[in-house]
Amino acid sequence: MKKYTTIVILLLISIFIMQACEEHTAAPDDSYDFQAPAYFPQLISPTNNPLTKSGVSLGRMLFYDPILSSDSTISCASCHNISSSFAENKKYSVGVAGATGDVNAMAIINLAWQRKFFWNGRAGSLEEQALGPVNNPLEMHETSENVAAKLTHSKIYAPLFKKAFGTATVTPEMIAKAISQFERIIVSNQSTYDKFYEIQERAFTADEYAGFRIFFTERGQCFHCHGANGTLLAHNLDTIFRNNGLLTDQEMIGKGLSFVTKKTTDDGKFKVPTLRNIALTGPYMHDGRFENLMQVMDFYSSGIKQNRNLDINFTKSPERLEQYGGLGLTTVEKQQLIAFLNTLTDTSFTHNPAYQNPFKK
Amino acid sequence: MKVQLFLVFLFFSLAGCTWGNQNTNGTLQVNFQHTFQNSTLVISENNQLIYTTATGNKFNIKTLKYYISKLTLYQSNGVKYDVNMVKLINPMEANVNYQNYTLSNIPEGKYTKISFQFGVDSARNIFPFGLPNNSENNSMEWPYTLGGGYHFMMMEGVFQNSSNDTVGYAIHLGKTPNQIYNEYPLDLNVNGNDQSITFQANIDQWFNGINQINLNDGYGYMMEDQQKQLLFKQNGVGVFTLK
Numbered sequence: 215m216k217k218y219t220t221i222v223i224l225l226l227i228s229i230f231i232m233q234a235c236e237e238h239t240a241a242p243d244d245s246y247d248f249q250a251p252a253y254f255p256q257l258i259s260p261t262n263n264p265l266t267k268s269g270v271s272l273g274r275m276l277f278y279d280p281i282l283s284s285d286s287t288i289s290c291a292s293c294h295n296i297s298s299s300f301a302e303n304k305k306y307s308v309g310v311a312g313a314t315g316d317v318n319a320m321a322i323i324n325l326a327w328q329r330k331f332f333w334n335g336r337a338g339s340l341e342e343q344a345l346g347p348v349n350n351p352l353e354m355h356e357t358s359e360n361v362a363a364k365l366t367h368s369k370i371y372a373p374l375f376k377k378a379f380g381t382a383t384v385t386p387e388m389i390a391k392a393i394s395q396f397e398r399i400i401v402s403n404q405s406t407y408d409k410f411y412e413i414q415e416r417a418f419t420a421d422e423y424a425g426f427r428i429f430f431t432e433r434g435q436c437f438h439c440h441g442a443n444g445t446l447l448a449h450n451l452d453t454i455f456r457n458n459g460l461l462t463d464q465e466m467i468g469k470g471l472s473f474v475t476k477k478t479t480d481d482g483k484f485k486v487p488t489l490r491n492i493a494l495t496g497p498y499m500h501d502g503r504f505e506n507l508m509q510v511m512d513f514y515s516s517g518i519k520q521n522r523n524l525d526i527n528f529t530k531s532p533e534r535l536e537q538y539g540g541l542g543l544t545t546v547e548k549q550q551l552i553a554f555l556n557t558l559t560d561t562s563f564t565h566n567p568a569y570q571n572p573f574k575k
Numbered sequence: 576m577k578v579q580l581f582l583v584f585l586f587f588s589l590a591g592c593t594w595g596n597q598n599t600n601g602t603l604q605v606n607f608q609h610t611f612q613n614s615t616l617v618i619s620e621n622n623q624l625i626y627t628t629a630t631g632n633k634f635n636i637k638t639l640k641y642y643i644s645k646l647t648l649y650q651s652n653g654v655k656y657d658v659n660m661v662k663l664i665n666p667m668e669a670n671v672n673y674q675n676y677t678l679s680n681i682p683e684g685k686y687t688k689i690s691f692q693f694g695v696d697s698a699r700n701i702f703p704f705g706l707p708n709n710s711e712n713n714s715m716e717w718p719y720t721l722g723g724g725y726h727f728m729m730m731e732g733v734f735q736n737s738s739n740d741t742v743g744y745a746i747h748l749g750k751t752p753n754q755i756y757n758e759y760p761l762d763l764n765v766n767g768n769d770q771s772i773t774f775q776a777n778i779d780q781w782f783n784g785i786n787q788i789n790l791n792d793g794y795g796y797m798m799e800d801q802q803k804q805l806l807f808k809q810n811g812v813g814v815f816t817l818k
Contacts, residue, residue, distance in 0.1 A: 256709045329710075411703065414719070430718040432796045438745075442716030479620045522622065526637070526731055526743025530795030 246270050246395070248326075251403050253411045255327055263341060263391045265398060268378040271572075273396030275374070276389060278571045282361055283310050283354035290347065290393070291571065293319040297564055299491035300400065305502035310355040318502035321495045323488050323563070326398040333484050333500040334473045335455060340394035345386055358386035365389065400569055402490045406557035418557060425554025428547055434514075436551075438527045439486045455483040456525045459518035459540075460499055466521060470500070482523050493559045507555060511548035515540045599683035601765035605646060606773040607674040608818070609639070609666045616778055618667050622733050622741050629783035632790045634734035634744070636778070640665045640715065641728035644696040646678060648763070649688040656681050661695055663711055664776075681765045689772070690758035693811055694727035697751045717749040721798055724749060728807075730781065734790045744794045746781070746807060753808045759817040773818045784810030 246265035250257065259265070276282065280289040293307035294300040300322035306314045317333050325331075325340055337343035347353040348361060365371040365384040372382040379388045409417035418426055428434035430442070439456050455471040466472075466482030474480075484500045498504040504513060516539040518528055528535055534542055543551070563569075609616035611626055616636070619625060624633035644661040662676045699705035702723025706712040715726045730746040763770065782788040786806040797803040 253703060253708070255713055256707065427720050430720040432798055435796075437718050441713065442718045477620065526733060526745060526795075528743070529733065529741075530743035530745050532736065532738070532740055532742045 244268055246399065248399060250326075250401055251408070251411075254403070257326055259326070259398075260339065260341070263394060265395050266378060268374065269392050269395040270399055272371075272374045272378045273392035273394065274569075274572050275371075276393050277396050278573055281364055281368070281371075282348050282356060282389075284356040284360075285310055288354050293347075293353070294322055296569055296571075297494070299323055299402075299494040299564060301495035303496060305497050307353070309350070309353040313352045313355070315350075315352045317500050318497060320485075320487060321491060322397055322400050323402050323490045325400065330454060330485060334470050335485055336474045340397055341387075341390045344390040344393040344397070348389075358389065361389060362386050400563075402560040402563040404562040405490070405560040408560075419553070421550050421553040422557050423554075424547075425550035425552065426557075428543075428551050429554055434541060434543070434547075434551060435527055439525070440489055454486045455480070456486055457482040457521065457523040458484075458514075459521065459524050459528055460484075460501075460503070460513075461521060462519050463521045466523070479523060482521055489555060490558050491560055491563065493556050494564065507552045508548060511543060511551060513540070515543040515548065599765075599767045600680045601683070601767055602769045603648070603678045603681055603763065603765075604769070604771035605676050605678065605689075606771060607643075607664050607666075607776055608773055609674075609776045609778055611636075611778045613777075616666060616776075619732065624733070624735055624741070626779075628779070628788065628790070630787050630789040632734050632782075634732055634790060636730060636732045638729055638731040639667060639778070640726075641693065641730075642695045642715070642725065643676075644692045644694065644699070646676060646691045647689070648678070648681060648686040648761070649690070650684050651687045654682075654684065656686070659696075661699060661706065663715065675771075683766050684764075686761055686763040686765065688758060689761045689763075689817070690756065693755035693757060693815070694748070694751075694753060695725045697754070700724035700749075700751050717798070722750055724751070727753060730778075737791045744790050745797070746794055747798050748804050748807055748811075749798065750801075750804070752801075753804050755808055755811040757812075757815050761817070774815045775818050776815055778814070780814045781807060781810050784813045786810050 244266045246267050246269070248257075248265050263269075277290045277294075280286045280292070282289060288310055293302045295302055298321070302319040305318060306316060307319045308314055320333065329338065331337040331340065331343035332346065337346060345358045348356050348358050362384045365375065366382065371384065375384050375388055375392075376382040378392060381388075406417055406422070415423055415426075429436045429440075439458070457466070457470070461469065461482045467478075469482055470480065471483040472478060472480035487495075492498075493507065496504070496506055498507070498510050504510050518524070518535060518540040520529075520535065528540070534540075611617070616639075617625060618639060619635035619637050623635060625635050627633050640663060642661060642663055645657065646660055648656040656678070658678060660676060660678075664674045666674060668674070694700070695706065700723075702719045704712075705724060712725065715729070717724045717726055727748045728746065731744065733741050733743050736742050761772070763772075786809055788794070788806060788810070792803075794803065
């Protein structure tokens with residue numbers, strides 16, 4: 215009898231241990247399954263803001279809700295329109311009471327792999343970036359503390375924050391975290407260019423391939439700033455601020471990265487933007503000065519302004535710079551480059567239901 | 576009584592395990608120090624031309640990054656210790672004197688030679704992603720259109736050209752044939768100890784080896800110019816010295 219009792223006790227213990235193990239290893243129900251192709255760069259996620267279903271869903275609502283602005287007229291989506299790959303087809307966006315900024319709205323694509331945000335890199339994380347427009351008088355003209363109070367008193371939002379962050383007393387930090395979670399899952403990986411990783415040159419038409427070769431050789435040497443193979447996909451370069459000769463010595467003082475670093479050697483250096491969906495995100499450059507990609511080609515071909523911080527990728531060919539004012543591209547080469555850039559367009563991205571306005575019926 | 580005897584037996588067995596496995600493996604920290612004409616290398620942010628090459632080019636260095644791979648230790652009896660490593664050396668980071676790679680778990684023995692390769696080893700110098708697909712390695716990619724793999728070295732800056740203009744240069748080396756094999760005699764006794772050695776990278780030697788480099792000869796576009804890369808490969812043999 216004693217023997218049987220021992221066996222039963224041991225069995226019960228082992229069942230208990232097995233159950234405990236099972237509970238321990240199972241993923242929490244709320245964790246968000248974030249998928250990116252294997253050929254994308256390694257992702258370094260912040261440990262203090264893991265993706266959760268409730269966090270992403272809340273962030274999406276906040277992104278599309280004008281409650282973030284002082285007069286409830288402007289949401290993030292007002293200036294980051296999904297049909298433009300979350301950029302805006304305007305030189306400068308219009309904020310509360312008709313105020314206009316002085317930089318072009320940046321596209322939101324594959325931000326999970328990026329480390330610096332805004333054209334001048336003043337935010338070192340998505341969380342830091344997220345509240346910038348809320349507090350900017352030219353944009354939402356609100357304070358993040360006031361938004362937190364509005365959301366705490368909201369019958370809709372308070373329980374959603376409780377679910378996502380464990381408390382219904384909303385803080386600016388929680389708002390930033392939720393918006394960042396939504397922005398982090400916005401991924402483009404279905405363009406023609408993505409097929410290059412499977413079938414190489416066969417992904418392209420003859421013109422696209424010709425443009426691809428200009429882009430990735432020293433003829434165009436676009437890759438020196440926009441990244442070679444992996445970087446163009448998700449763009450996680452560390453050194454991503456370059457002076458591409460848009461401004462003169464005088465015009466660039468205090469503009470770009472130097473706004474943050476206060477170094478004159480950083481004057482006129484702007485964040486190199488992703489080229490994903492570039493055909494959808496015009497107008498182009500930090501100040502939206504070019505309406506279309508042909509104007510961009512013309513600029514790199516013959517419009518470079520020689521300033522003291524001009525990137526060496528231009529100055530290393532002084533003869534070309536002197537003769538053409540840039541790369542000296544032919545009309546055909548420009549068209550081929552544009553054909554290649556069009557292969558980075560991903561319409562499944564702009565139609566992805568997970569990124570759409572949740573308030574739209 | 577039986578139990579006490581068992582415990583005593585167990586104690587000695589376990590203690591015996593520890594004593595029997597006394598670790599005689601060692602570590603070797605391999606430092607890379609960067610100098611220009613024997614002074615600590617300065618990486619420039621501005622366009623001030625702080626250096627002069629042997630051919631008289633006034634210039635500076637704004638970017639310097641390069642890979643080393645296959646650090647290997649050899650004993651005189653033919654035994655070698657090869658961890659199949661690769662490391663991006665980036666003197667642009669905070670302190671040019673403290674770029675290092677640590678070889679650990681080196682088996683006990685007397686090592687008489689060390690070798691490494693400048694550049695990414697052949698097995699990893701491939702498209703796509705022979706190296707981990709991260710930000711550090713992505714920034715060194717050598718485009719598929721030019722053969723794929725990685726830049727072995729990026730050295731960039733500005734110089735005063737023959738028209739007295741300050742213009743850019745970009746010494747980019749890549750492609751497997753441009754790896755440089757380096758080997759040095761060594762006197763290293765490994766017996767459970769931690770040691771270090773230092774290689775001095777004499778950056779001026781890139782311009783002043785078998786080949787005298789004049790930056791006016793067009794070193795802006797050399798990724799598609801094997802002849803120009805070869806000049807640097809040949810000079811590279813004298814760049815690293817073991818201190």
